[in-house]
Amino acid sequence: MIFGLALGSWTLAKVESYIGVVSYHRPHAGYRTECRNTAGVWVGRSSLLTHFRSVKNSRLTRVDGRSARVVAGSEGYELALLDVDAVQNNWFTVSDVLPSAGARLTASAAVRGSGLQTKFGTSLLGIYNKGGRYRFDATAPEYLDPEEQFGIVVDEGNRLAGIVCAFDEGDDDIPPTLEIVPSTLIKAFLDQCRAGTSIGPASLPFKLQAATNRSMRKYLNVDEISEGSLVIGRDEPETEEVLLSIAEHKVNADGSLSGRDFEKALVFPDYLASCLSPGDSIAVTMRRDGNTYEQKVQLEPWVARGWYGNQLPSESPWPDFEVVAGLVFTDLSAEYLNEFGESWRLVAPTALMALTGSEQSFAAVVLSEVLPDESTVGYLGIRHSVLDTVNETKVSSLAELRRSLQVVPDSFTTFRLLNGLQIVMDTNSLDSSTRRVLKAYNL
Template sequence: MNSLELGDIPFLQEAVAVVGYPQGGDNISVTKGVVSRVEPTQYAHGATQLMAIQIDAAINPGNSGGPAIMGDKVAGVAFQNLSGAENIGYIIPVPVIKRFISGVEESGKYSGFCSLGISCQATENIQIRECFGMRPEMTGVLVSRINPLSDAYKILKKDDILLEFDGVPIANDGTVPFRNRERITFDHLVSMKKPEETAVIKVLRDGKEHELNVTLRPLQPLVPVHQFDKLPSYYIFAGFVFIPLTQPYLHEFGEDWYNTSPRRLCERALRELPKKAGQQLVILSQVLMDDINVGYERLAELQVKKVNGVEVENLKHLCSIVENCTEENLRIDLDDERMIVLKFQNARLATSRILKRHRIPSAMSNDLVDDQASKETDEVGQGLLESPMSPSVSAGSSLA
C-alpha cells in the first residue's frame, strides 16, 4: 500500500474530504466540507485543550480515526463533532499528530501534552490594566491561579501580568499571532513544547518587567478525567468501599451528571488543584451491609478526610493506615464532620465474611495488592539486614 503524506494546517475556506466508515452502511464513505475555524478546542476523548480544525463536513460515529484529505496529503484525523449543532465536525491537525508521534517515539509511551499550570484572566478592561501598572503599549493576561505541582508555582506569582511567551507578545485577550491575520490562544504555543523543555516568559510584577525561565511538563489533575486501559482502584474494609474520586465515577450518575452527582464531589473534581504529587481525593462510595456497619449506611458518597487522626493522601495511604492499625478502635473522619468508629479486630473479621457473602475475591484492587506485597517484602528484607540472628526469623520460617 502507498502511504499518504502529512500536509500542513489548511487555511480557512479550503476544501477537505473526510474518509471513513461511519454508521449507515458498509462501504467506504467520503464527505466533503470546508475549513471554518482553526482554534484550540476541548478534546472530548482526551480532556485536553489543543488545536483543532473545525469543518462543515459531516463527521458521524465511525468516522473517528479516518483521515481528512486536502489535495493528495493528509490535513488531519477526524475525531469528534459538536452535539446539538448541524455539520460541525473537528479534525486533529498535523502539528498535534506530529507532536504525539515524536513523543511516543522518544519515550516509548504517551506522555501527554505540556501545560504551564496557570489560569489566566483577560485584561481587556482598561481599569484592570491601569491597576497593575501596564503602560498603554503593553498587552498581556493576568495570572489568577497556579498549579502547585508546576514549575511555574516556584517562579510566577498570583497577579503577575504575562506579557510574552518565548518572545511572542500576548494580547489582552490571551491570543498570539497565527498565520496571516489569524490569531490563536497562547495555550497552543505551550502545548507544542516537549516535556521538560524550557520556555522564556516575560512578566510584569509590581510595575517591573522580568524575564523568567519555566520548565514545561504534562500535569495531571487532582481528579482524573478518564481511566483508559486501567482497572478501577478500590479498598474494602468492614463493608466500606473506598475508591479514589474520578470523573468516570461521577459520569455514572447519568448524562446530566453535573447536576445529579453529589454537589461537593463534583465541585472538587472540576475546581480543586493537587497540593502534592500522588494526591487523591478518597471517597466512601458505598456500604456493603453487615451487622458491623449498621447505622453507617447513609454515609456513602462522602470524602474520607482522616483515619485515626492522620490525613489521608491517597487510597494506598488509607489502605496502609488501616492494615497497620495497632489501636483497639479505628476512627474514620469523613466530609461534613461525619465519622465512623469500628472495633478494629471485629471489623477485620467481618471483612472476610462480607467479601465471601458478596463473592468478591479480594479486599483490594491489584495495584494495592502489589504495593502491599512489595512493602512487606521490603520490611522483611530490612529486618533481616538489621538482625540476621533474630530468633523471630528462623531457618525453618516461611514468609507469606
C-alpha cells in the first residue's frame, strides 16, 4: 500500500528531502503503527521529521505534463508526487479493483481548492455524486474539522485507487493519524448515496474503515499489545490467547505482519483493510493454554450497534431544540442522528460519530444549526459541533443549557465548543436577537 499526503502549497523542493518511512499513532483505534518499506511523504512540523528515513532512489519525471518526483519503494512501488492540482473538479469513475501488493501506481495527486484552509496549507474538499460519476467539490462542507487534511491516490489509468487522510492529534510528540481508504470501499460507500449528495472527507476515515478491519477486531476482541505479542481475548476474558499468524502472515512482537510478500507490512488489522473484502475466508493461527490452533474466519460486513438503544430514551419522534439568537441547540439523541437519514452511521459528522462509539452512557448538547442573522456573523460553518461549556459551566443537556442562560453574570455570554472554538454574544441583546430569529424563521 502506498501512502501520500496532500502536498498543498508546499513545493517539491521542500518535500523532496522529507521522503521516507513514517511511523504513526492511531489513538482512536488504540494501537501504534509503523509503515516500513513503504514510500511515503510527510509535510508536517519539523519536530516530527525524526520519524523518517531517507529514500535516496528517487528521480524527476513528468506526469500529465507536470513536473513530479518519482520515488521507487523497496517493494517495487513507484509513487509520483505532484505539487499541483491534478484532478480538482474533474469527474472520475471509481476503480473496481484495488491495486494489489507490488502494483505500480504512477500518481498521487494533491487535491486543492478554495475550501477551508488547514494549518498545512491544504484545502479540504467534498465528493459529489452525480448518477454514479464522482467529483471532488471545491466547496468544503461546513462541519469539517480544520485540523484534518486530505489527499488522493490515483492509478496509472488516472482512476481513484484510494483516499489518504491525516488527523492532527494536537500533541507535538504524536504524529498525526494517517488513514488510507481503498477505492473498493469508497465505491461501496458512494453507491449508497443518492445522486446529488455531497460527502465531506471528514466522514471518510471512520465511515469507510474496512468491514474486514471491524469484523476481525470484533471477532478477536483485540485489546492491547502486551509482552511482545498481540494479546487477544474472545468469549472467555480470563483466558489469554496469542495471535501467531493471520492469512499466512506471521504476527511480530510489535503487532506488525511479516512473511510472504513483505519484510514488514502494515500492522494488523490494517493489512486486512487493504487486501480483503467481506465474505473472504482467512486462516488465523493462535496459541491458547500452550496449544496451537488454526481456525478459518469468514469476514462479515461490520454494522454499527444501536449504541443509543437504552441510553437515550425519548418520548417524542422529534428532537427538542433550544434557540439562542441564531444558534440552535439540541440533545445528541437517536432522533437527532436519524435526521441524517437511514444511513446516518455513514453520513453523520465524524465528531458526533466519535462520541457515539463510547461504551458508556453519556449526554451531550449539539449546535445543530447556525441560522444567518446579525447575531451570528462570523460564526457560520460550525454546525454539528458539540457544546462544552456556557460561561465556563459544563453543559451536557438542554435543561442544563437553559439553567445556565438564566444566570449570566457577565456582559457577554460565551459558548465554548468541544473543538475549542468560542461563540461570544452580548448578553443584553440575547433575548431580542432570539425573538427576531424566531419570527424571521417562523419558529
